[in-house]
Amino acid sequence: MTSDVTLRQLRYFAAAAETGQFSMAAASVFVSQSAITNAVLLLEDRLGVKLFDRRPHGVALTAEGHSFYQHARHILDSLQDALREPRFRINDLHGAIRIAATYSVLGYFLPPLFARFRANYPDIDFDLHDRGRRKVEAAVLCGEMELGVVILSNVDHRERFGHHVLMRSRRQLWAASGHPVLEQPYPSLADIARQPYILLTIDEGEESNRRYWTDNGLAPNVAFRTNGMEALRGLVAHGFGVTILSDMVYRPWSLEGKKIEARPILDAIPHLEVGLIWAKDATLAAPAEALRQFLIQACGN
């Protein structure tokens, strides 16, 4: 009858969700574009809901698609954990890891990874600090912290550290659904410059923002500044302005019919890079080394 869902379908769907294009997803998992299309169509058929809105330059997750993506991601991660475990029975490591991360990374990226790490190494504790990027860098360089997780694209002279990119996250336009800027289906930076802009000030949002605006010879029309994610979501959802943020911090938002939509931007905006840094020539203690390897592997696909 309705044939069973396969892991392959979930993998392809996740790739599509992450890249925002079936064709790019196909490249990222080394199959043809029609294989992706097929897998997604089968899933949509099986679930009875549309997972993506098809748009001229790619696809965008629907609300149901976003929810299903969370599930799919969880399943794929669980599988990865299941496959990792039987080999290494060295999960009797114990001790503490001194690690520092910047605010948004700690808030949006690390917790699920830490939970998974804990399941594998229950006796390792975290000595965890959240700080600004410069302080994280300094603490890692001087040895106070063994590892740091930061927005690598903000780090200058990253070659001062041992480093590894854990995740790239696309930056998109966020606007209230129905907002006029969404009428032209492929908004450019120039379009966005005309709108009131809400600037997130945590984790050097101002600096990275300035970087891609000035690269394009434009400037945003900043109406509000905030360092609160939730405040920002509320402002955007109610149409007080738009913003550009990475998928990492995107959550569907809705209250009383207000919704936030995310759209790719015509101009080339650099992706956000989250990465791990450590002191270049120090050897890490075993627990920290285990975490380093775990993070690199867990983010590997």
Place this chain on the structure above:
Amino acid sequence: MTSDVTLRQLRYFAAAAETGQFSMAAASVFVSQSAITNAVLLLEDRLGVKLFDRRPHGVALTAEGHSFYQHARHILDSLQDALREPRFRINDLHGAIRIAATYSVLGYFLPPLFARFRANYPDIDFDLHDRGRRKVEAAVLCGEMELGVVILSNVDHRERFGHHVLMRSRRQLWAASGHPVLEQPYPSLADIARQPYILLTIDEGEESNRRYWTDNGLAPNVAFRTNGMEALRGLVAHGFGVTILSDMVYRPWSLEGKKIEARPILDAIPHLEVGLIWAKDATLAAPAEALRQFLIQACGN
């Protein structure tokens, strides 16, 4: 290279783990026995560990197999949850469910199910009570509790209730690894009667025990009684005696090289049945009804 793990393999593996026989697993998922064999061999190859010990009358999970089974079960459950969600967007139910369960059911069976239910219906609270079976029955009959979860095989006149079997769990012999009773690879009740027996007294263990012993015209040689699962595990692992318990409460146990092994028993021992009961002619409030349907579906495979 090493081909990817598929959900099908996990399903077949789980079926094998649950039935203890490839051929029976094959029947339970309506495929041929060689399909099961193949799936398990592929998994073992991919993981690099043996998942089952092959025994003359079936298979038994190895320690690694048991661990992998937990993961597999989790993945399959997660998938089930992922597939359930998109349909019903009525998860805005709220209120409380008055539910009672017996001790072992509450300790070993319900928590993961409740966690999954909560993920779907975050605004439903549990008003949860643990009691002996008779008190659960009485509370359900008089309407104090909406639902009860009990060991159904202990309930007489189950037709007094609306009821549904949620799970059947095989009863096996537990003994310390290396225990002499394990030398004959298919121990019978008569063999077990010769060994010191440890009797678990929670949830009418004595009664259900007596039932299958007397059915076979035998009696166990009871050396200890305890109502503590952990105490029982310790006693068994250290060779103070053996016991017969259901897979539901089995956990691999090891400390200082002591281990517990579980073995099928030659004689026919009735399976443990965990089931849901509710007042026959009352209509359930919406939250309780949602839980009832959820439990029935979640235990459906």
Place this chain on the structure above:
DNA sequence: CTCGAGGTATCAGAAAAAAAGATGACCAGC
């Protein structure tokens, strides 16, 4: 307005994966 460059959907044939079914080897109990 037309065209080209990007996207996704569809289709038929080729390739790969999985299932079945027959067979063999093994073990326990009679």
Place this chain on the structure above:
DNA sequence: GCTGGTCATCTTTTTTTCTGATACCTCGAG
């Protein structure tokens, strides 16, 4: 020994999945 059960192995058949060509859509440039 024989018998009835197990799982493993093999070959053939069936099903699923992939590919590659093509159709079709939308956008933006000339």
